[in-house]
Amino acid sequence: MGIVRNLSDRISALRESPTRRIDAIRERLRRENRDIIVLSAGQPSIPPPPEIRAIMAEELAKESMDLYAYTPSQGIVELREAVSEDLKRLGSLDVKPDDIVIVAGGQEAMFATLMTILNPGDEVILMDPTYFGYKPLIEYFGARIKRLRLSMDDGFRINVEALKELISSRTKAIILVSPDNPTGSIISEDVAKALVDLARDKDFWIISDEAYRTLIYEGSHVYLYKYAPEYVISLNTFSKDPGIPGWRLGFVYGPREITSRIKLAAEEMTYCPPSFAQRFVATYLRSEVRLKHIKYVVEQYRAKRDTAVEAIRRNLPEARFVVPKGSMFIFVDLSKYIDDSDKFAEFAMEKYSVALVPGSYFSEQYKAAVRVSFVWERTDRLVEGIRRLAEAAKAYKAS
């Protein structure tokens, strides 16, 4: 049988996630007992609060199906209520529990949302740089990507006039990641207002990716939903806070006409979100540990960010970057040292045992940049990793 012939045409467009490629090389070197310093990870290094883990350990002792049974596809009421209260407390938002859909992580939030709104031929506007996870999904659903180039020179600020140029009658959505992955920049209130005015005027969705919403070191998160609840679909994850990336839990909030359909899409994809994680996060969000934990995590990560910034300045004087206000990353332009970030990332891993994500995954313009995660490794290893990165960049330049 011609097995490949017997596949979906659309699936053939899917490729392995670029970070998975990096992971695979890392895995091979690990088996060779190489000690790789991981500056490529997009996940936290601080496990969720021990108090909540202790509560869940007790729950596991009970002889009942409560913890194991299917949940409503939209998520358990207790968690949707806890999320609603948390959005009020942190963002002064008024989002009803019925307008919140719990999903199996940020990836399912992305897939189910794009599955819900996109038709072939639609156009979606992405920032450049931006998180690489959206591109394959938009292409899978047959839509076309237009990119708005942001510049490091003005802190990756969105130029609304330039954005207007990209909008057409086929524009279905614009995707904003704030705090951003990979740049750590945060959208400002005035830009947010101009964007929602444009969405209203031109009739498109704003997909607001808020994965790093609670990881902010300067300033505060701008909730786009506040300005135009009828145009904004907000995607969230519990992977970064409280730090359960592998457990796959997130949520979407937005107008009920759309969230009710995202719920149906997620139901077809995974039937319901993981129940153990739902109970865990409902307990976390409602405990007094919740605000203390964010504060602790932000303090830890801010100190690491400052260490990383200082180390990059010291070791790579010709590197260019904007000090990130949020997220886990510094997006470092190495164009004074390297030309091709894909080749360089492999070189740095193979020869200098430091893992980085190439800028080309996020950008069509910053192809000589790398994304440096400052949260995953211990501080001493973070500094050593940046030293290795600098050595690699200089060696690459000389080669």
Added chain:
Amino acid sequence: MGIVRNLSDRISALRESPTRRIDAIRERLRRENRDIIVLSAGQPSIPPPPEIRAIMAEELAKESMDLYAYTPSQGIVELREAVSEDLKRLGSLDVKPDDIVIVAGGQEAMFATLMTILNPGDEVILMDPTYFGYKPLIEYFGARIKRLRLSMDDGFRINVEALKELISSRTKAIILVSPDNPTGSIISEDVAKALVDLARDKDFWIISDEAYRTLIYEGSHVYLYKYAPEYVISLNTFSKDPGIPGWRLGFVYGPREITSRIKLAAEEMTYCPPSFAQRFVATYLRSEVRLKHIKYVVEQYRAKRDTAVEAIRRNLPEARFVVPKGSMFIFVDLSKYIDDSDKFAEFAMEKYSVALVPGSYFSEQYKAAVRVSFVWERTDRLVEGIRRLAEAAKAYKAS
């Protein structure tokens, strides 16, 4: 903005899962403090083994990200190895860990598999009756359903000659659920062999849904993969065994050309399967508790099945059914009592406080049948539920 206009055309075809409708009525009655006997649930009543839960409770105390971090999208090696060993032990199968993809439950197995193989215009053959979860997915991916009618009179045996009549050059796959939901019938070895011969001859996929593989009360599971590993994609879940439906974990095995692509599809859908559940099941499958637990569960459920069979015979002498060899269900033809199973299921719930799934969800021919789950309720309540069902059927007939 015309919000509905701004949606995917394909998503508009998605409807709420029929059991979710039943759940919603049940939830309303529960809020009215009605005690509903639930014979509609497709999930186990026995939680996973306490020994494994105790191990995981200890793991939760550790200060490490090991339990919380992302895993490879294909699933952790330990779990894929454990599944490989388990398939060898239970089915004498030789499936390499690399040919196994761990997914976020049986629903993701179904979605990712159909996403991988279907193109618009393809044809898929479903049994009638069969599990209702496949229809909306096949339609979502733009393929056409053909149904092979099975008859209660010969124990829902597949007539291979009749099946041949349905096969065309557009036939992409046939979907077999064995042990079956809703009938509890098991495919026989001779039918299995005839089917794989046909798949080879006519060049189509056999999707083998093995969700109830370990819940067998008479006979044993036939692993279709054994007869034609290059044509069979096997879908599995850990929802029924070890009993973690809400945790969302399952697996797919099959030829690597296809599982490697199912892995990519699942990666786009949910990035990785839930890590806590992966650790849990890897520990379970490799523990000595594993075989004891299946034995215990099968004994408990067999006794309940026998109780249910006896209660149906006593209370509903004109009901017709085949004693299920596996699964959690008895598919009861009530055509001597009722005409419309949808209306009847609502009537039975509203007036007699017993929840059932209408036969119409599974079948275009058995529209006066109901699916009775015999595992979820305690034995005394199971008997009382069937008494209520009989009362409802007689009252419906008289009305």
